Amino acid sequence: MTGxxxxxxxxxxxxxKSVVTAGICRWLVRQGVKVAPxxxxxxxxxxxxxxxxxxIGRAQAMQAQACRIEPSALMNPVLLKPGGERSSQVVLLGKPVGEMSARGYHGGRQQRLLGxxxxxxxxxRSTYDAVICEGAGSPAEINLRRTDIVNMGIARSARLPVLVVGDIDRGGVFASFFGTVALLSPEDQELVAGFLVNKxxxxxxxxxxxxxxxHGLTGRRTYGVLPFRHGLGIDEEDGLRVSLRGTVRESTVAxxxxxxxxxVAVCAIPLxxxxxxxxxxxxxxxxVVRFVDRPEELADADLVVVPGTRGTVRALEWLRERGLADALARRAAEGxxxxxxxxxxxxxGEHIEDDVESRRGRVDGLGLLPVRVRFAPEKTLTRPVGEALGERVEGYEIHHGVATVTGGEPFLDGCRAGSVxxxxxHGSLESDGFRRAFLREVAAAAGRRFVPAADTSFAALREEQLDRLGDLIEQHADTDALWRLVESGAPPGLPFVPPGAPA
Known part of the structure; x- marks a missing residue:
């Protein structure tokens, strides 16, 4: 039986789309429905x-958590990781299969992945009662429709009803709804059931x-109007925004x-x-966490984080060009x-040998840690568990670089040298005991009389956020009508809307 x-x-x-999908998933699972993203x-x-x-994409991992299930590669079979303006690493069923330009991907590879x-x-769908799918961008990107596999391409292939979400906070939502439908072919329009207003x-x-x-112009109803809520953009695909924004706002005001x-200052490095x-x-x-791109913004930071990047050598050069590399060196020298x-x-680290990502060969690092890095063709993808600062830690690794530590004190799989x-x-700071121990070390080194809260549970905060998303759907959408869509598909006889119909 197909779900x-x-x-x-x-x-x-x-x-x-991501948060609405997660909200529908959490609402359904609270109704006893076995659901997957x-x-x-x-x-x-x-x-x-x-x-x-x-x-897989973090958004799909978050949506799996909304469904209270373990994420799997089935939930995001194709992941594109940009490495520049014109190329991306293609990850297929959880494993990288090569780099490809946008032209090459849309020129034929994408359509071959539809199967x-x-x-x-x-x-x-053979395993779950319902599968809530998320599109990408807009289904009305008519220049890409021929090779589309994520919007109307998958909807047509799997006969999925389509709910179109519009952000009214941006303005122009009615024109966006009408224009989206009107630009689609009659065959695609048959599957567009209606609209959901967001924010x-x-x-x-x-x-x-x-x-x-x-409704009069398109023959399609609106399935709900979701009110604007701060702090609901958890685990977004891109953008410099802290995911638990509502929680952040409340905690930093108190x-x-x-x-x-x-x-905490986070260097907003490229990629x-x-x-x-x-x-x-x-x-x-x-x-208080903020993203920065100027050296003067590090002056009052008690902790500076240099995050992950898809372009390590490029990010290193950017830090030097912006003067942030020198600012980081001064911080390390000052403890x-x-x-x-x-x-x-x-x-x-001391140097990077990269014949994989940038193909630049040997490049000097900032030299703040006794580490040498060599990029391997195979990507490391693991979920390690360990101990640091006397606390249990869980994380996950996604990298080509293989690090050889030549000194310092052990710190998870890496090291510590003084205050660096x-x-x-990734994800190690979600382990509550370890995070608190680390912040105590940071506060001591920074000379701050900061005390981490003893009862902050990141997992519980994430669950609260997902429940808030479920509440939005339950309280502000027509859930009976949504379930009919999930169970039975788009209503029959939806009219074709030709472009320019309102005139």
């Missing part, structure tokens, strides 16, 4: 490693005449547990990956804390 399905598309990128193709530098050692993504979706501020009754007019706050590593820091009461994670860890720490482990 039900739904594709959550958007009028634009960042319309709210799916995104045929994701383009993101924020990724995660499954227990089987497969790399793979259809098979993955079919396997999920509405104000009195819904003032919006209703417009929704009625939209007085810290100790006498001081702790200021930054897994910036979600700092979310757990931002969730701590009294910790002020610096943490490098993954690519940031490699940057802090480095590790390949």
């Amino acid at each position: 039900g399905g739904l594709l959550v598309a958007g009028t634009t990128s960042d319309a709210g 799916f995104k045929a193709q994701n383009m993101s530098l924020n990724s995660f490693v499954t227990k089987e050692g497969a790399e 793979t993504v259809v098979d993955c979706l079919a396997e999920l 509405f501020r104000g009195d819904v009754s003032l919006l209703e005449p417009g929704l009625d007019m939209l 007085p810290p547990v100790g006498e001081d706050v702790l200021r 930054m990956s897994n910036f979600t590593d700092v979310d757990a820091l931002a969730a701590e009461p009294g910790v 002020r804390p610096v943490l490098g994670i993954c690519g940031g860890f490699q940057i802090l 720490w480095g590790t390949h482990w």
